[in-house]
Amino acid sequence: xxxxxxxxxxxxxxxxxxxxxxxxxxxxxxxxxxxxxxxxxxxxxxxxxxxxxxxxxxxxxxxxxxxxxxxxxxxxxxxxxxxxxxxxxxxxxxxxxxxxxxxxxxxxxxxxxxxx
Amino acid sequence: xxxxxxxxxxxxxxxxxxxxxxxxxxxxxxxxxxxxxxxxxxxxxxxxxxxxxxxxxxxxxxxxxxxxxxxxxxxxxxxxxxxxxxxxxxxxxxxxxxxxxxxxxxxxxx
Numbered sequence: 001x002x003x004x005x006x007x008x009x010x011x012x013x014x015x016x017x018x019x020x021x022x023x024x025x026x027x028x029x030x031x032x033x034x035x036x037x038x039x040x041x042x043x044x045x046x047x048x049x050x051x052x053x054x055x056x057x058x059x060x061x062x063x064x065x066x067x068x069x070x071x072x073x074x075x076x077x078x079x080x081x082x083x084x085x086x087x088x089x090x091x092x093x094x095x096x097x098x099x100x101x102x103x104x105x106x107x108x109x110x111x112x113x114x115x116x
Numbered sequence: 117x118x119x120x121x122x123x124x125x126x127x128x129x130x131x132x133x134x135x136x137x138x139x140x141x142x143x144x145x146x147x148x149x150x151x152x153x154x155x156x157x158x159x160x161x162x163x164x165x166x167x168x169x170x171x172x173x174x175x176x177x178x179x180x181x182x183x184x185x186x187x188x189x190x191x192x193x194x195x196x197x198x199x200x201x202x203x204x205x206x207x208x209x210x211x212x213x214x215x216x217x218x219x220x221x222x223x224x225x226x
Binding site: 035037044045046047050059060061062095097101102103104105106107108109 | 151153155160161162163166167170172202204206213214215216217218219220
């Protein structure tokens with residue numbers, strides 16, 4: 001069965017960096033685009049970034065452009081999100097999601113808290 | 117990035133029908149259609165339909181999506197207590213090269 005497991009969340013000070021990782025299994029990872037989506041406390045879902053199946057195309061929300069970088073390793077079935085220059089408004093649960101027509105399978109999420 | 121518009125809340129009685137709407141534009145909903153997700157807090161979102169009315173396996177036929185022009189809709193028939201959740205529409209926006217989400221509609225089943 002499809003499984004997506006995020007890791008790397010935690011508490012980090014403003015301005016610092018954090019790297020999230022998502023390990024995928026149960027499907028042909030190299031065939032699927034992958035997304036990161038977040039939900040801040042008390043807020044709705046916010047799309048963060050996406051990568052095409054082969055990593056040749058990457059897309060970002062304006063709110064993270066220039067600070068976050070999405071990458072994938074199709075040999076290891078992982079997709080990462082490098083987050084630099086973190087701000088308090090980046091505090092959220094971060095989900096990775098597979099895309100098959102739409103983000104169809106989601107991980108359980110990992111909590112990132114940006115606080116001094 | 118401009119998101120999609122959703123009413124913040126809808127309340128309906130047990131067994132009734134709820135219709136949730138999601139107006140977009142020709143670059144997102146009107147282009148490739150919308151996806152609908154159900155989100156119970158503390159759990160990952162669940163995809164209910166995509167590209168207007170393609171239902172993933174295992175999703176009840178009580179959930180039906182459609183599109184009219186640039187507006188997507190999700191109809192839930194025979195409301196059950198477990199349908200109480202947040203519902204999000206989402207679409208790829210070709211002009212922004214970004215996925216956009218609606219703000220979500222909180223469905224309350226009375």
